[in-house]
Every structure is written in C-alpha cells, then in structure tokens.
Amino acid sequence: MGQETRLFCNNYILIEAFAILQNRFGMEAVRLFQDQVLPVFEVLWVSEELHQQAMSAFRTANRRNLSLADCVSFETIRQIGASRVFTFDPHFKEQGFEMIPPGGGPD
Numbered sequence: 370m371g372q373e374t375r376l377f378c379n380n381y382i383l384i385e386a387f388a389i390l391q392n393r394f395g396m397e398a399v400r401l402f403q404d405q406v407l408p409v410f411e412v413l414w415v416s417e418e419l420h421q422q423a424m425s426a427f428r429t430a431n432r433r434n435l436s437l438a439d440c441v442s443f444e445t446i447r448q449i450g451a452s453r454v455f456t457f458d459p460h461f462k463e464q465g466f467e468m469i470p471p472g473g474g475p476d
Contacts, residue, residue, distance in 0.1 A: 376455075378410040379445045381438045419444055435460060 390398040415423075423440040430440070443464050446454060453467045462468050 376410045377413055377445070377449060377451070378407075379413045379415055379441060381415055381441045383407070383412065385438050413445055413449070415441055415445070419448065 386402065387399050390402055420441065423437060423444045426444065427435070427437045427440040439458065439460050443461075446466060453469055454461045455469045
C-alpha cells in the first residue's frame with residue numbers, strides 16, 4: 370500500500386472515446402468528459418514508431434475483430450512497462466495483461 374496508482378491513456382483511445390460520446394450523447398458529453406474525466410489521465414501521445422509497431426502487429430494478427438487502436442494500446446502498455454489494464458475488452462487478457470475489473474477473454 371501507499372503506492373500511487375497512475376492512469377494512462379493514449380491519444381488513439383481518446384479519439385475512439387470522443388467519437389462514441391459524440392455519436393451517442395452529443396457534444397456536451399464530449400465537453401464534460403474532456404473537462405471532468407480526462408484531467409485524471411496522463412495522455413501518452415503515439416509516435417510514428419509506435420504507430421508502425423502497432424500497425425505491424427495489427428496486420429500480422431489478421432483478425433477482423435481486433436482494432437488498430439487495440440494494437441496501439443498493447444504496444445503503449447508494453448512501452449511503459451505496465452501489466453494491469455482497466456478494460457472490459459478480452460483482447461487485453463489474450464495479450465497477457467491483468468484486466469481490472471477481472472474477467473473477459475479466454476481462460
């Protein structure tokens with residue numbers, strides 16, 4: 370205990386989140402998210418090198434239901450040396466990350 374938990378998010382995930390919020394709830398939801406939720410996250414900006422690594426993994430995986438944003442997230446998490454991920458997406462468990470909350474993915 371006593372260890373501070375830091376929350377990270379890459380900018381590709383923000384693009385996805387903003388698009389979903391805008392589409393489902395409107396621009397006010399985007400503004401609220403940006404003003405009230407986003408400040409608790411450290412935003413990690415995807416470099417060209419990271420994008421290329423993720424693109425290579427994305428093409429190699431050759432899976433219809435795996436997104437480029439997922440692959441960018443996998444590479445981002447590995448780059449910062451994290452092992453726990455707040456997600457409901459079982460692809461993260463497949464990649465060997467501990468999901469918070471637990472569940473999803475193959476056993």
